[in-house]
Amino acid sequence: MAFRALGRPEDAEADALAALLVSAIDEVDGRGLLMHVTVSDDLARYFIVTPPANSARVQDLRAAASIRFQTLYGDSDARWHLVADWQAAEPFLACAVPRRVSAALEQAVAATRGCLISVTPEFAGAWNRVRKQLGADAWIATLNGRVLTLGLVGAAPKARLVSVRTLVLPEPVPPLAWLREQIARMALLDNVVPPSILFVQGEPLEAWQGGGAAFTASGREAMSVRWIRSGVRVKSRDKRTGSRVGSTAGALASRFASRITSGRSTS
Structure with a gap:
């Protein structure tokens, strides 16, 4: 129970x-x-x-x-x-x-x-379930009400969790473009590459559905959000290195x- x-x-x-x-x-x-x-x-x-x-x-x-x-x-x-x-x-x-x-x-x-x-x-439960399937191109987050707890994954020298940050969502729920901006800012602060995929455990938000066709100024495909249920494992290998996140x-x-x-x- x-x-x-x-x-x-x-x-x-x-x-x-x-x-x-x-x-x-x-x-x-x-x-x-x-x-x-x-x-x-x-x-x-x-x-x-x-x-x-x-x-x-x-x-x-x-x-x-x-x-x-x-x-x-x-x-x-x-x-x-x-x-x-x-x-x-x-x-x-x-x-x-x-x-x-x-x-x-x-x-x-x-x-x-x-x-x-x-x-x-x-967040620890979500991380422990998916860490072996995540690559450096994907981060994991949990959504509880209007609070997003984010696990930032870095690629060097090997893919690992480098930081856990909290993001409070404003009212009303902001669009996916806003989330991408916040993620890019966090990545810059921790000197890691922004993810192409953000796996989120929580109640799905309509404002963050889709959005996979956008591209960044550098020509890289913009981050998309994938929703996961509690207890469900995901698969995501780093497209650049093929590595998976370590055991932290x-x-x-x-x-x-x-x-x-x-x-x-x-x-």
């Missing part, structure tokens, strides 16, 4: 949020079931960590991630569950979710006599789940 947190859980204490989750479980007759939980991206914080030179221990990587978190968000990670696909030789994706959210999940599952199998931040963040979701279910600290 999968469900998402309701209301504004970032403003709720663990007990109050647990009560909301128990009600949600009861509404779908979910007591006593195995549960796979998806955490909305508006509750998660994603960032890329560059490992220190000559890192020899996981503790060194954890320290680097903690410092990176504090630098980006101006806050200690003490109140966050922070997990990552720890890599000593290359930059890696890290993700943090508020501890009150994980505590509420534990309480709600215990109260309903269920079993928490996995806890997966939304491959185990992030399962590691997050193991920390939550065991109740151990992850910071």
Whole structure:
């Protein structure tokens, strides 16, 4: 069974949020079931960590991630569950979710006599499903309401996730040309080539349908959007190099789940 947190859980204490989750479980007759939980991206914080030179221990990587978190968000990670696909030789994706959210999940599952199998931040789940099929000519994104969480993929020295950025859509929904401009700007900031395909997991937007016939000023075919459903894998090889995206963040979701279910600290 999968469900998402309701209301504004970032403003709720663990007990109050647990009560909301128990009600949600009861509404779908979910007591006593195995549960796979998806955490909305508006509750998660994603960032890329560059490992220190000559890192020899996981503790060194954890320290680097903690410092990176504090630098980006101006806050200690003490109140966050922070997990990552720890890599000593290359930059890696890290993700943090508020501890009150994980505590509420534990309480709600215990109260309903269920079993928490996995806890997966939304973008991390999408990335883990499609990363092996993506080439450097394609990026992945999740759409939650009006918030687009984008995974930027770079090609050198090998295709890998180089950044995760958030884009808030204005009202009304802007056209595909606007999205292409925003993507091109992000690519410039991170010194990567804009994608020819953007795979988006979420509710399809009519304004972003089609658009494959446009071309950029350099004569390159303009980016198109392809919509994917949760749990569906995609195939996209880099037309230039034939390479596929590397393994960064491959185990992030399962590691997050193991920390939550065991109740151990992850910071």
